[in-house]
Amino acid sequence: MREACFTGEPYNMARLRADVLAGISVGIIAIPLAMALAIASGVAPQYGLYTAIIAGLVVALTGGSRFSISGPTAAFVVVLHPIANVYGLAGLLLASIMGGVILIAMAYARLGRFIEYIPQSVTLGFTGGIAIVLVTLQLKDFLGLQIPAMPELFIDKIWLLASSIEQFDATSLFVAAVTLAVMLYWPKLRTPVPQHLPAVVVASLLGYALAQAGYEIDTIGSRFSYLLPDGTNGEGIPPYLPKFTWPWLQPGPDGNPAHITGATIMTLLPSAFAIAMLGAIESLLCAVVLDGMTGKRHSANSELLGQGLGNIIAPLFGGITATAAIARSTANLKAGAQSPIAAMIHSLVVLLALVCFAPVLAFLPMPAMAALLMVVAWNMSEAPKSLHLVKRAPAPDIIVLATCLSLTVFFDMVIAITVGVLLASILFVGEMAAMTKITDITGNKKLVDTTLPDRWAVLKINGPLFFAAADRVFGEIAAKMNSLDGVILSMDGVTLLDTGGVAALNRLVDFCAAGSKQLCIADLQFQPLKTLARAEVTPREGVTIFYPTLDEAIQQFN
Numbered sequence: 353m354r355e356a357c358f359t360g361e362p363y364n365m366a367r368l369r370a371d372v373l374a375g376i377s378v379g380i381i382a383i384p385l386a387m388a389l390a391i392a393s394g395v396a397p398q399y400g401l402y403t404a405i406i407a408g409l410v411v412a413l414t415g416g417s418r419f420s421i422s423g424p425t426a427a428f429v430v431v432l433h434p435i436a437n438v439y440g441l442a443g444l445l446l447a448s449i450m451g452g453v454i455l456i457a458m459a460y461a462r463l464g465r466f467i468e469y470i471p472q473s474v475t476l477g478f479t480g481g482i483a484i485v486l487v488t489l490q491l492k493d494f495l496g497l498q499i500p501a502m503p504e505l506f507i508d509k510i511w512l513l514a515s516s517i518e519q520f521d522a523t524s525l526f527v528a529a530v531t532l533a534v535m536l537y538w539p540k541l542r543t544p545v546p547q548h549l550p551a552v553v554v555a556s557l558l559g560y561a562l563a564q565a566g567y568e569i570d571t572i573g574s575r576f577s578y579l580l581p582d583g584t585n586g587e588g589i590p591p592y593l594p595k596f597t598w599p600w601l602q603p604g605p606d607g608n609p610a611h612i613t614g615a616t617i618m619t620l621l622p623s624a625f626a627i628a629m630l631g632a633i634e635s636l637l638c639a640v641v642l643d644g645m646t647g648k649r650h651s652a653n654s655e656l657l658g659q660g661l662g663n664i665i666a667p668l669f670g671g672i673t674a675t676a677a678i679a680r681s682t683a684n685l686k687a688g689a690q691s692p693i694a695a696m697i698h699s700l701v702v703l704l705a706l707v708c709f710a711p712v713l714a715f716l717p718m719p720a721m722a723a724l725l726m727v728v729a730w731n732m733s734e735a736p737k738s739l740h741l742v743k744r745a746p747a748p749d750i751i752v753l754a755t756c757l758s759l760t761v762f763f764d765m766v767i768a769i770t771v772g773v774l775l776a777s778i779l780f781v782g783e784m785a786a787m788t789k790i791t792d793i794t795g796n797k798k799l800v801d802t803t804l805p806d807r808w809a810v811l812k813i814n815g816p817l818f819f820a821a822a823d824r825v826f827g828e829i830a831a832k833m834n835s836l837d838g839v840i841l842s843m844d845g846v847t848l849l850d851t852g853g854v855a856a857l858n859r860l861v862d863f864c865a866a867g868s869k870q871l872c873i874a875d876l877q878f879q880p881l882k883t884l885a886r887a888e889v890t891p892r893e894g895v896t897i898f899y900p901t902l903d904e905a906i907q908q909f910n
Contacts, residue, residue: 367690374687375697378421378680381546382408382698383705385680385728387572387589387713388721389424390672392489394436395444396576397713398589399672400424404702406594407662407674412695415658416464416651417639419685420676421695422662426728427634428673430485430765431626434504439620442610445599445667447620448674451627452663455656458632464652467636473749474772475633476738477756481768483733484761486725488513493570493722496524506761523567528719531555535727546683548724555720556712572721573714588714591707594669602670626766627663631675633769635659638676645685679731748779781820788815790828793842802906807837810906814845817880819852826860833863838870842902849880854887865895872897874905 382404390400404423411422435444458464488509492499497516502509531551538547559569573587580586604610639650655676662674684694705713742750752775759768791812793799800810811829815821833839849857864871873896876884891897899905 363691368693370688370690371694372697374684374689374694376701377544377546377687378684378689378694379698379701379705381548381680381683382421382423382702383713384548384552384716384721384724385677386424386702387716388725388728389426389429391718391721392426392429392486392725393424393432393444393672395441395672396578396589397572398578398706399441399670401589401702401706402594402669403666403671403674405699405706406669406671407666408699408702409696410665411658411662411674411676412692412699413658414654414661415635415676415692416654416656417635417642417676417681418648418650418692419642419646419681419689419694420635420638420655421680421684421698422635422659422674422676423680424672425634425675425677426486426725426732427479427482427630428627428675429489430482430760431623431630432673433489434764435620435623437501437504438605439616440602440604440606440610441670442599442602442604442612443616443620444672445602445670446612446617447623447627448663448667448672449599450617450620450624451631451673452660452667454624454628455631455660455663457660458628459653459656459660462653463632464636464654464656467633467640467652470633470769470773471749471752471776472737473741473745473752474756474769474776475637476734476741477753477772478760478765478768480733480735480738480753481757481760482765483729483735484757486729490722490725490729493718494525494528494726496521496570496719521569523562523569524717524719527555527559527562527569527717528723530558531717531720531723532726535723544687551724552716552720555717555723556715559717559720560715570718571714572716572718575718589706589710591710593703593707594671596668597670599667622766626764627673629769630765631659631663631673632656634678635676638678638681641678642681642685645682679728748776748783752776752779784816785818785820785824788813788817788821788825790825792832799842799902800906802909804906804909805837807835808839808909809836810840810842810902812842812845816848817846817853817856818848818850822850822853822856826856830860830863833867833869836869838872840872840874840902840905842875843873843880844875844877844902846880847877849883851883851887853880854883854889858889861892861896865892869895870897871895872899872905872908874899874902 386400386404387397390397407422432444435447489502491513492502497519499512499516503512534551534554535547538550559571562569576589577585577587578590600612601609635655636652639655643649659675666674738753741753752772755775756768756772759771792809793812794804794809813825817825829839861871
């Protein structure tokens with residue numbers, strides 16, 4: 353990667369040449385992936401190409417990350433596939449637009465940095481779960497099983513696959529295995545040609561040869577068709593530019609134009625929220641990865657805005673949900689991309705393939721598409737990171753990862769992320785509360801250089817006094833005061849005091865008043881002092897006294 357990319361030099365022909373080469377390279381990668389991801393999402397392959405063309409161009413023009421490549425991604429399959437099954441293409445496009453509107457609202461609410469508050473255990477958990485579901489969905493084509501439709505529940509999917517395994521097609525399995533082998537071993541040759549190109553070329557040639565030898569194999573051309581201007585059906589994908597069509601005029605689940613009502617929109621709202629959340633997480637994670645590779649910083653809210661616009665405009669031309677793709681974006685950067693122009697070139701390359709090479713794309717075997725997505729699923733799962741976390745991380749992080757992964761697989765991603773973040777937050781709060789300790793420093797001559805009266809003690813609190821810790825801490829202090837006449841509390845180790853802490857402190861003061869005991873509070877830091885002032889907590893005659901320092905509190909006994 354040349355340094356010119358980051359030095360602020362004027363854009364020139366050399367940098368344009370680098371952008372063109374990078375765009376061509378990543379465009380070649382995007383063509384089979386876009387089709388495979390559309391198929392995995394439950395729609396025809398051309399809609400994946402439309403997504404890469406329209407959303408890829410719009411996000412490149414309006415987004416906040418210079419090197420991101422946007423298009424269909426594997427993470428969305430688990431969200432989009434159920435929508436396509438129930439509502440058809442029309443419902444899927446409408447949900448994508450609604451998700452785009454939510455993304456724009458998030459951008460204007462300046463929520464772009466919210467990704468920093470999602471723990472790694474949550475992201476690894478749900479991406480691992482998505483990978484498992486994606487691989488499960490590909491097993492049908494990988495093995496050549498004649499299953500008309502996969503059931504909705506994961507357990508039912510596994511049961512159906514297991515009961516159909518004896519019907520596997522050796523030809524399909526052979527083509528899938530060869531494709532998988534090329535995908536895995538091609539990078540070892542260290543050539544500039546991306547692995548996806550030789551994999552699909554070899555698979556297509558192999559599939560064609562096997563078909564000529566009398567072996568039937570399912571291809572994009574045999575599975576998908578489109579209507580020609582003369583009313584006849586064409587095989588594969590239509591070699592036409594995407595055209596503007598309102599989502600509700602697109603096919604519903606029965607193949608006819610959908611009937612969209614207010615009830616439909618309300619039903620799709622949770623899916624739209626899932627699309628927005630996942631789109632935000634994946635696009636911002638991608639931008640963070642690229643920042644680490646370039647030393648630059650992306651504009652998080654601008655990226656959300658760009659993704660929102662992409663997901664509103666692309667569905668009007670048949671494009672499905674899009675977000676920044678980490679694998680394609682890093683490939684773009686490594687190929688020498690200098691600016692967002694590389695992403696625009698990528699979109700033009702996909703457009704060229706659609707218009708000029710649609711008949712050739714029809715020869716792509718479905719088992720090869722399944723093998724391609726299995727590699728994508730493995731890469732997105734980040735299994736090595738998950739294994740490292742399981743081996744090295746504390747138990748709470750492992751619990752969160754396992755919970756998110758399980759919920760993604762057996763229920764859905766929205767539940768997984770929601771429960772994962774809540775669980776991680778609760779466990780974190782518990783860990784923080786456990787850090788708040790009480791220490792009896794009465795006998796520490798360095799801190800307490802004056803002899804105190806009998807039945808008096810000096811206690812030091814270290815850690816935040818918030819709702820999860822305050823009741824326990826002040827309860828322990830009250831228990832100690834049962835045998836004492838008074839206590840000096842040193843609070844220079846308390847950096848945080850919330851309303852829960854104030855309430856617990858007031859209960860301790862009431863306890864002292866009822867038992868005719870004294871409570872001296874010293875060394876308050878700025879935030880706890882400010883909180884007490886806002887709560888109008890004042891000294892209580894004969895019960896509580898506040899001192900600026902511990903020394904002044906102790907000097908009252910001299």
